[in-house]
Amino acid sequence: MNSKSIIERLPYDKPFLFVDEIHEVSEERIHGSFTFREDLDFYHGHFKELPVTPGVILIECCAQIGLVCLAIFIMEDSISNTTMALSSSEMEFYQAVKPGERVEVVSRKLYFRFGKLKCEVKMYNADKNLVCKGQIAGMLKPVSDG
Amino acid sequence: MENSPRYDDLLKIIQPYLPEDITPNQVGPKSHFVEELNINSAHLVDIVLDVEDKYDIVLENEDMDQMQTVDQAIELIQKKLAAK
Numbered sequence: 660m661n662s663k664s665i666i667e668r669l670p671y672d673k674p675f676l677f678v679d680e681i682h683e684v685s686e687e688r689i690h691g692s693f694t695f696r697e698d699l700d701f702y703h704g705h706f707k708e709l710p711v712t713p714g715v716i717l718i719e720c721c722a723q724i725g726l727v728c729l730a731i732f733i734m735e736d737s738i739s740n741t742t743m744a745l746s747s748s749e750m751e752f753y754q755a756v757k758p759g760e761r762v763e764v765v766s767r768k769l770y771f772r773f774g775k776l777k778c779e780v781k782m783y784n785a786d787k788n789l790v791c792k793g794q795i796a797g798m799l800k801p802v803s804d805g
Numbered sequence: 806m807e808n809s810p811r812y813d814d815l816l817k818i819i820q821p822y823l824p825e826d827i828t829p830n831q832v833g834p835k836s837h838f839v840e841e842l843n844i845n846s847a848h849l850v851d852i853v854l855d856v857e858d859k860y861d862i863v864l865e866n867e868d869m870d871q872m873q874t875v876d877q878a879i880e881l882i883q884k885k886l887a888a889k
Contacts, residue, residue, distance in 0.1 A: 746845065746847030747847060770854070772850065772853075772854065773850045773853060773866060773869050774846075775846075775847055775850040796847060798846050798847045798850075
């Protein structure tokens with residue numbers, strides 16, 4: 660499965676899609692990137708007069724690339740009637756991400772069992788400096804019809 | 806059953822995943838993990854993984870469906886240990 664077909668299967672869309680491209684993916688590991696465009700709405704309020712990407716959005720970006728895209732790759736076709744809910748995150752932050760910055764996310768699978776995917780994720784900025792790192796986990800949930 | 810070492814061991818495994826409003830003495834053999842103890846599905850997986858490590862057994866997806874209460878978990882562990 661290639662980058663485009665993984666992203667097409669994501670259950671997100673603008674303004675809440677935080678994946679541009681998947682560069683590398685295997686059963687164990689995924690590497691993707693996203694550019695935080697300057698016109699994203701939350702910059703108007705976070706913070707007043709000082710636009711910085713919110714930490715929760717960085718976690719979301721890590722989760723979309725590191726958990727959901729990886730789960731889509733691993734599950735392939737059997738994922739069609741499921742979605743993934745974030746179940747835990749333990750992150751540490753090192754650098755701020757300013758409007759217009761491109762980030763890369765690298766995620767390594769710790770385990771994927773009984774529908775729970777747990778990964779160790781790291782986000783880097785364009786200078787290859789660590790933005791944040793930690794462990795996040797998600798649970799596959801069946802989507803009800805209608 | 807309540808005094809058997811296995812029950813105590815399981816209680817120790819469950820304890821870190823109990824929500825703050827549930828105290829360990831509210832846990833009994835008939836306690837339902839999700840409905841009574843308010844353990845979420847992700848933590849139920851953690852409990853299963855800890856049980857596997859503790860007893861050196863492997864549980865399958867079907868096993869997970871059958872382990873909804875403390876008693877059922879103990880029964881399942883005993884069955885898996887016996888089959889080893």
